[in-house]
Amino acid sequence: MTALTIYKRELSSYFAQPTAxxxxxxFLALSMGLTFSFGNFxxxxxxxxxxxxxxxxPWIFMLLAPAVGMKLWADEQRTGTIxxxxxxxxxxxxxxxxxxxxxxxxxxxxxALTFPIVLTVNYLGTPDNGAIFAxxxxxxxxxxxxxxxxxxxxACTRDQVVCLxxxxxxxxxxxxxxxxxxxxxxxxxxxxxxxxxxTALGVWEHFRSLNRGLFRLQDVVWFGSFxxxxxxxxxxxxxxxxx
Amino acid sequence: MIExxxxxxxxGSKRAxxxxxxxxxxxxxxxxxxxxxxxxxxxxxxxxxxxxPTSGDARVCGISVIDEPKxxxxxxxxxxxxxxxxxxxxxxxxxxxxxxxxxxxxxxxNDAVERAIxxxxxxxxxxxxxxxxxKGYRHRTCLAQALLHDPEVLILxxxxxxxxxxxxxxxxxxxxxxxxEKAILFSTHILEEVEAACTRAVIVDCGKIVADGTPxxxxxxxxxxxxxxxxxxLTTRDTEAAA
Numbered sequence: 001m002t003a004l005t006i007y008k009r010e011l012s013s014y015f016a017q018p019t020a021x022x023x024x025x026x027f028l029a030l031s032m033g034l035t036f037s038f039g040n041f042x043x044x045x046x047x048x049x050x051x052x053x054x055x056x057x058p059w060i061f062m063l064l065a066p067a068v069g070m071k072l073w074a075d076e077q078r079t080g081t082i083x084x085x086x087x088x089x090x091x092x093x094x095x096x097x098x099x100x101x102x103x104x105x106x107x108x109x110x111x112a113l114t115f116p117i118v119l120t121v122n123y124l125g126t127p128d129n130g131a132i133f134a135x136x137x138x139x140x141x142x143x144x145x146x147x148x149x150x151x152x153x154x155a156c157t158r159d160q161v162v163c164l165x166x167x168x169x170x171x172x173x174x175x176x177x178x179x180x181x182x183x184x185x186x187x188x189x190x191x192x193x194x195x196x197x198x199t200a201l202g203v204w205e206h207f208r209s210l211n212r213g214l215f216r217l218q219d220v221v222w223f224g225s226f227x228x229x230x231x232x233x234x235x236x237x238x239x240x241x242x243x
Numbered sequence: 244m245i246e247x248x249x250x251x252x253x254x255g256s257k258r259a260x261x262x263x264x265x266x267x268x269x270x271x272x273x274x275x276x277x278x279x280x281x282x283x284x285x286x287x288x289x290x291x292x293x294x295x296p297t298s299g300d301a302r303v304c305g306i307s308v309i310d311e312p313k314x315x316x317x318x319x320x321x322x323x324x325x326x327x328x329x330x331x332x333x334x335x336x337x338x339x340x341x342x343x344x345x346x347x348x349x350x351x352x353n354d355a356v357e358r359a360i361x362x363x364x365x366x367x368x369x370x371x372x373x374x375x376x377x378k379g380y381r382h383r384t385c386l387a388q389a390l391l392h393d394p395e396v397l398i399l400x401x402x403x404x405x406x407x408x409x410x411x412x413x414x415x416x417x418x419x420x421x422x423x424e425k426a427i428l429f430s431t432h433i434l435e436e437v438e439a440a441c442t443r444a445v446i447v448d449c450g451k452i453v454a455d456g457t458p459x460x461x462x463x464x465x466x467x468x469x470x471x472x473x474x475x476x477l478t479t480r481d482t483e484a485a486a
Contacts, residue, residue: 005343013331080327084388086293087323088344089316242294 002090006098007105014068014106023067024110030060031114048127049135053117054211057139058203061146062175066167068106069150070160072099073238077158086242092235100151100231107143111136131213138210141223142203146171148230155237178202244269244396244426245290250299252285252450259285261450262299269395272422274441274458275430278478282450283430284324287400290428291321303396317345320389324400326382330374334365334384337373338391345392359387362417379410386414390421397421399429403436415440434470437461448478 014020031053035041039052046052076082085095121127150167157163176182178199187195199205206219245267252260260282267273277283288294290301292308292315301308308315329337338359342352360369363383368376373384386402402418403411411433418427418440431437437444438458446454446461454461454477458470465473 001346002344005340009329009332009340012336013329016331079330080323080325081329082327083288083293083323084321084327084341087291087316087319087321088341089313089346090344091313 001094002088003094003098003101006090006095007102010072010099010102011105014102019068019071020106020109023064023106024113027060027064027110028113030064031056032117034060035117045125048213049117049121049132050211053114054135054139058142058175058207061139061143062171063168065107065143065146066150066153066164066171069103069147070154070163070167072103072151073154073234074158074160074163077241078160082238092238096151096231096234096238100147103147103151104140104144107147108140111140111143128213134213134215135211137215138207138219141210141220142207145203145223145226145230146174148227149174152230152233152237155234155241174201174203176202178204180204244271244304245398245428246302246305247286247290248300248302250286250289250301251297252282252289252294253297259450260289260296263447263450263452265445265452265455267396267426267428269426270423271443272418272427272429272441274437274444275428275447276432276434276437276444276474277430277447278432278480281447281478283447284400285450286447287321287398287428287430291319291398292316317392318395320392320394320397322386322389322397322399322402324404326385328373328381328385331372333370333372334376334380334387335360335369337384338387341388342391347392355391355393359390362390363387364413378405379407382406383410383414386417395425397425397427397429399427401431402429403431403433411436434474437470446474446477453477 034056035053039056041052044052073082076085118129118132121132122129146167149170150163153167153170154160154163157166179202183195183199186198206222209216209219247263247265250260250263251258263282263286265273275283275286285294289296290303290308292312295309303315304318306315306318329340332340335356338356339352342355347355360366363386365380365383365387368380373381376384382402382405386399389397389399399418403414406414415436418429421427422440422442429440441458443455443457444461445452454464454473456464461473462468462470465476467473
């Protein structure tokens with residue numbers, strides 16, 4: 001119940017300020033821009049959206065997701081409102097869950113607003129809408145993973161800029177880790193075992209299978225456990241900071 | 244109402260609060276005096292359950308903040324030192340949020356918010372964004388937050404800090420009035436405030452109680468008829484501490 005109260009407050013705070021609008025507009029511009037330019041949407045004639053549209057999402061999220069999540073705890077610590085939250089009769093988990101879901105909702109709205117592209121491919125061809133849905137699920141999970149990382153980092157610092165830079169660095173690493181061109185170059189320098197270990201950290205393997213419309217339990221578990229670990233870490237850091 | 248027993252807080256090698264024991268009964272307003280860094284805020288943060296003590300316990304209405312923090316926190320209204328607020332909200336929005344977190348809903352919530360606004364003279368700014376308020380109004384908004392759930396215990400960390408003389412007077416009168424039915428612990432370093440609002444006062448220095456009594460007793464103890472003289476003779480000046 002208190003998680004819902006926190007969720008509502010956080011969500012209205014995103015939409016009461018320009019933050020959410022700015023990020024959603026930039027996301028839409030970038031995702032559509034990339035789809036129609038480098039994605040060659042009009043020439044490829046691929047209605048699945050896999051390479052033309054979803055392919056760009058991890059690249060955009062690695063930069064923009066931390067911008068949504070950076071204030072979650074950093075701002076709370078800078079302004080001292082964490083002292084109010086800490087003395088209200090609520091568990092730290094309701095605050096973590098409420099805040100996390102609010103940030104995730106902003107991205108849900110952003111992703112939902114890309115609906116014209118789905119209408120377009122349905123008008124132009126006969127795509128497998130189930131696969132498109134799986135693509136959206138994959139995108140959203142990647143985004144949620146990046147948000148969870150940002151939340152963990154934001155619990156560590158009261159400075160939003162530090163939080164943004166560190167989170168972006170981690171997310172960029174996770175995107176590059178599993179990207180083919182990067183692993184190929186890495187393979188020339190280090191042993192295959194190391195490459196495999198690095199690839200496992202990356203988001204591509206799990207994102208790609210969902211993107212192809214292949215719903216594998218292991219991918220959902222991978223994203224899910226990553227998020228849970230980050231949220232557990234957030235709770236541990238917040239408790240440790242108060243001790 | 245408030246029972247503090249052997250409360251101790253150690254930050255690394257520094258002992259911020261050293262084996263503090265005192266009680267505040269119903270109908271009592273206890274002034275908590277001491278120089279900056281004496282451990283006043285730390286003590287208050289421990290009683291409100293924001294930070295855990297190294298050892299000792301604090302009980303509010305017989306409920307231990309260590310064993311049953313959530314239950315104890317429902318009995319306390321707390322005004323933190325810097326009066327932190329969510330700046331993106333309106334006064335009424337913020338108070339409604341706090342009331343919801345405190346488990347109030349429907350008419351009970353609206354009544355509580357209205358009463359708190361009346362008590363703290365916030366009517367003229369109720370629909371204004373907190374961002375645009377002057378320091379005095381911000382302070383009173385945070386004080387209103389502490390009164391919402393009509394708590395039995397009030398813990399106010401420097402409630403008159405940064406207010407103009409008129410506002411100071413109003414807040415003191417408010418504390419005095421509320422003190423008839425509640426147990427109030429408030430910290431200050433303005434000595435006239437003790438005579439104006441407190442039924443009892445303790446002076447702390449380096450985490451220990453160095454004087455305890457009614458304002459009249461303390462003035463008598465000073466020998467010169469001045470609380471300032473007593474304060475200066477009992478507490479360590481930071482110029483001395485540095486030497």
